[in-house]
Amino acid sequence: MELKKYQQTVIDDLQAYLNVLLAHSGSLKSSFAEYWQNHARTPLAADKIEPYHDKLNGAPNVCVKVPTAGGKTFIAVNALQPIFVAREYFGAQEPRMVVWLVPSESILSQTLANLGNLQHPYRQKLNVDFSGRVSVLDKEKVLRGHEFDADSVRHGVSILVMTFDSLKGRSKDVLRAYRENPNLSSFADFRQPENELAEYDNTSLINVLRGLKPVVIVDESHNATTTLSQEMLANLNPSFVLELTATPHEKSNIISYVGALELKKEQMVKLPLMISQQRNQADVMMAAMTLRHNLEIAATNSGQAFIRPIVLFQAEPRSKDDKATFDKVKQELLNLGIPENQIAMKTSEINELKNVDLMSPDCAIRFVITVNALKEGWDCPFAYILASLANKSSVVDVTQIVGRVLRQPYARNHVLPELNCSYVFTSSEKFHETLANVAKGLNAAGFSEQDYRIAQETENETENNFRQPETVVQPELSLSAPEMPSEPCVDDENWRIPNTFRLPENGMAVSSSNPIAQKMAQLQQNTAQISQAFSHTAQKTEHALPPELSGKTNMQKMRDEFVNEMMNFRLPQFVQAGFSNELFVENSEKVLFDKDNLLTSFELRKADRNIDFGNIETVLYASEIDEKGKVDFSPLKGKEKQYFADLFSQSSDESQQKMLVKKLFELADKKSFYPISDNDVREYLRDIVNTMAAAQRQHCFEHLHQYFAAIKQKIDGLAREFSEKEFKKQRDIDDIVLQPMYAFSPEILPKELAVPLSQSLYSRESKMSDFEVKMLRQILQDDGIRLRWWHRNEERKGFYINAFINHYPDFILLTENGTVILLETKGSQLDGSDSQAKIRAGLAWENAANALNDGHKYRYMMVFEQNQLDGTYSLAEALERLRHW
Structure with a gap:
């Protein structure tokens, strides 16, 4: 599983921030300001940079803003290695402990399952980054010392997944983390008495974690803004905190923004969100069921990947004096001939979705009835339609669940554009107030009002004629059937569904004589045009400035x-004639030449290995962060220096060689030697290390970063010399030519x-x-x-x-x-x-x-x-x- 382009951008931003900390050893506040002033894509004016908020007594604490469905967990998984490498860059051999905090039990279960599953891409990425030495733990395992001891954090990475509430408050369960615990006695070597909470035993989980100085991942960090939450984070004594959320709070130190168009370009979300007002609750139900039926037929007939569209009915709670309570909505669906196995309820009291795989072709569920239980942690890409059944005269509050219909199935666009959008139906008379709640819901999911459209009958929207909801008042697209004789299923005129209304079976389309079907066909037609135009806008938009940074840059x-x-x-640039492909390149243009292509036949394993290391001074570094938030990379002295030097010198020759190769290779980021293969780089490093005598190996260990710099300079020089010769050769035979491009x-x-x-x-x-x-x-x-x-x-x-x-x-x-x-x-x-x-x-x-x-x-x-x-x-x-x- 590869990172999406915007996800890689987030990791690049994190690496850039870490580089600032490493290179300048300045205060957290000045480093944060320098990071934004020199940002690769959107450098900010110095006087417009938000001040850094030091909330954790000097521990770097930064945030990434990623909308719902943006893959925050995978971003966090990819962030761990660069954070640990940065922590250890100056020679400190620290334990690798991660505390991964989530807001709810549902997200806890999901995260534990994915990180613990050896076949899941998240775990596979962790295994690659940490050589398979990965322990994924819950709180119970850690308290029992099961798969959690000093060796596990010394030689691998341990990831403890907990909810925010696990270390907050005074409940009996929480207090277990603060009590004496003999199961954790093996961590004595990592004790830091000066950093322990004196009122608790040194074997308590909280003090053990403090001694390990964990990296903390805070998922959905907007849920951890209270004083108790901040105290809980501070109690962990973290070395680094990374927050991920769609809606950062005002004191978040944001280092990367991801916008809606970036997700749309990568086919992660169903946008725009189409909103349609109905006459009453009956029309909402008929419209939702008809559109869902049509979308399933379209998906089936297209022959692409399996999609079974799902409707989310937002019902009223039982306490409301309304006919649209969740149990009555279910009964109405049954009265309309919907099989019971196609209906599931998800409320605070009832959970018929537990252990159900909604993505399975064997699953029959097509309708989910909820009140507001579908919040963070519930993500089913098959959810296409949100049908709100609030009272006609009330304001529809969809802020909590509007994000549940945005995730795109299989993270790729469908051939039918109406399957690349999502839908909201409401019958509220207070339509504009409801739109405000839709906007809030999109904001809570990390999107904006620009990402929804109001459905209408009379106007075909094109790329240059999007109906912008915040500035234009427009007639709603009425999907109600005309008055006709019928028997009400309940004694409320809002529920007057014609008794002739039935969805056809066996994959047949709804009869065009049905007025609802006519309106749905028109909605689908308009949606297809809007969807195509929205996608075109997303694809052609490069380097879109996040709204949060508007007015803060030096844009000219x-x-x-x-x-x-x-x-x-157009300025001329070199193009690669041999890489032209008329099927994918417009107007048969050549592909812009990339110098990395010159190294495809470069053989590093046969290259010169003579490197002068004579100018490297003996000094050993470790990273420390003082109480004022100053990131201080200073030489280790006395006992600390001797401890690490002795630890290395006591290892066997073979162990020393392996350790040096591993450490040197870890100092390289993904772009250090690209496109030279990792195996070639490792072999080159191995050959250099194997020629070192014991004294030089010790010297190398004590100054890894300087040795790495010398080796990188050598490899870069060899690669450049080879590239220049190859460039001349390919220019002579016209494999590389010049064309107007820029x-x-x-x-x-x-x-x-x-x-x-x-x-x-x-x-x-x-x-x-x-x-x-x-x-x-x-x-x-x-x-x-x-x-x-x-x-x-x-x-x-x-x-x-x-x-x-x-x-x-x-x-x-x-x-x-x-x-x-x-x-x-x-x-x-x-x-x-x-x-x-x-x-x-x-x-x-x-x-x-x-x-x-x-x-x-x-x-x-x-x-x-x-x-x-x-x-x-x-x-x-x-x-x-x-x-x-």
């Missing part, structure tokens, strides 16, 4: 005078803004160095240089020369006569090897671009403030050439 729009001419302007975005998001200068492509450009400002001022003031516009190109975000290296030139200039100039600057710093490689890549791009004969001339130049290299220019020389270009 392209200047009006350049918008039209830039609409069709389009400028209508807006940019600079980390910091530069001083405003004339003729910039955007209203404000990204921050520049003093030398760059000096150079640009002279260019703009030179009467001999006829400049059309200039743009400060941001590293890793803008245009890049995709040759054997990815080179982001500092500036892009366009002259009045159509010459495009890529300009790289070098101030007082000098990196000869990197600069020489950039020059070679730049000149390869220039030569290939000029061969296009597309009406433009292309130039590449590197300008040095001082200490020039061959093939580069001084500022004066650059100005002279620009006058002629």
Whole structure:
């Protein structure tokens, strides 16, 4: 099971935050601010960054906002390894303990089952990340010491899944965690008397957990905001806390946002949500049953994966003076000929869904009746329709369960667009108040009012004509049958269902003469158009700015005078001719060349292994976080240093070698050596370690991160040398060619803004160095240089020369006569090897671009403030050439 693109983005954000903590050793507050100011996709203006809230006495505590159906559990599973690697980066050998907190018993059971199942993708991912040494525990196992001892946390990872209430309050069950417990006596080595709660025994579960300094995962963290909850978290003495929720509270330290369109692009959710008002409760029931019937027939006839659409009837509780109580709703369904095995009730008192696999083809359930029992933890992708049967004159409150119909079956779109949406039916006269509750329900699921549409008869909605619910009042789509003789099934006019209403059997469609069927057919037709337009919008939207960050960035729009001419302007980039595929690439365009493709035949196992480790100093580090929230990575001293050094030196030669290879490999993130295979990297590391004498192995252990840096530098150099030769070879045989590819975005998001200068492509450009400002001022003031516009190109975000290296030139200039100039600057710093490689890549791009004969001339130049290299220019020389270009 691979991470979805947006899930990988969340993990990348987490890694970026961890890197800030590791690299700068600053306070939690300043690290959080720096993280957002330098965020890869949405850097925030320094004065618009929310302050970090230190709620846990210095333990890093961050939050990820992911909507319902976004796969928060899988994100958390993937987050554990980078967190532990960061904790151990400077040499500390700490126990790997996870406390995984959930809000309810239903989520507890589900999480334990999934993490404990060896065949489940969650557990499989954990086994890969932690070499199969994974223990998944509940509170009872831990209290008994079953599969939970010092060895399990020293050599593997132990994950204790509990509800928020397990350590809160004073109930008898809770108090067991605070009592003396001989079953946990093996954890004595991890005791930290200064951190123990003095009023409890040192063998109590709470003090054992405090000594282990667990990583804490808080699922649905919006449920853990009370003072008691915060005290419970603090009592665990966590080393790191990761919160996951669709609705962060105001003091959440959010490091990553996932929006609804990201889930729609990855086919995770049924959006938009179609809302339709009915005349009365009878119409709600008939509409829901008819649409459900039609959707099942459509799903069956399409021949795709099995889908059995389910209706959620939201009934009134028995205390209400209303006919739509849950037991009467069931009776009405039975009166209409619905088999009893197709109906299930889920209330606070009745749970007919327990141990039922709703996804099984053998399951008959098509109707679920609830009041408000379907909250977090109940997710069935077959739930398509929410039919609220509240009193006609009341406001329908669907805030708790609207998210239950959003999950997309099998996380992929169906060929029929109406099966990619979800539906809400209501008969409330207070329709607009009900819409407000729908919006609240979507908000609670992590979505917005932009993600629902109000169904209507007369208007076909297209991509540019979405009915935006918060600003437009529109006629409802009435699905009620006309008045006709009938016998009421109950003595309430709202329940006047015609006795002729029956759903056909044997997969037959509802008769078109049935007025309800006619309205449902129209709804499906309109929904199909809306669904296709919504999906198109989602797919074409790149890097959508989360609503929460609106107004907090330095977003700058392209200047009006350049918008039209830039609409069709494309900068040339290299494309891979051999990877073209006309079935999947529009207009038979080539695929953008990726330098990683050059390494497909690179054999690291045959490469040079001579590395000079002579400049590495002997010092051993560990991470500590002081009481003021300062993340301090300082050298270990005295007994601590000696303890770890002795532990390693007492191991056998073979154990030392294996440990070093393992530790060195763990320091590499997924992108460190890509696309070189993990097996090749391990073999390369093994060969290096095996040639080390005992003294050097000890030295390596004491300075793993520096050894890793030296090895990575060696591998990167070998790979770059091979890539450049391969690039020239493939260019010679036209496997790699140049084509107009790169389009400028209508807006940019600079980390910091530069001083405003004339003729910039955007209203404000990204921050520049003093030398760059000096150079640009002279260019703009030179009467001999006829400049059309200039743009400060941001590293890793803008245009890049995709040759054997990815080179982001500092500036892009366009002259009045159509010459495009890529300009790289070098101030007082000098990196000869990197600069020489950039020059070679730049000149390869220039030569290939000029061969296009597309009406433009292309130039590449590197300008040095001082200490020039061959093939580069001084500022004066650059100005002279620009006058002629």
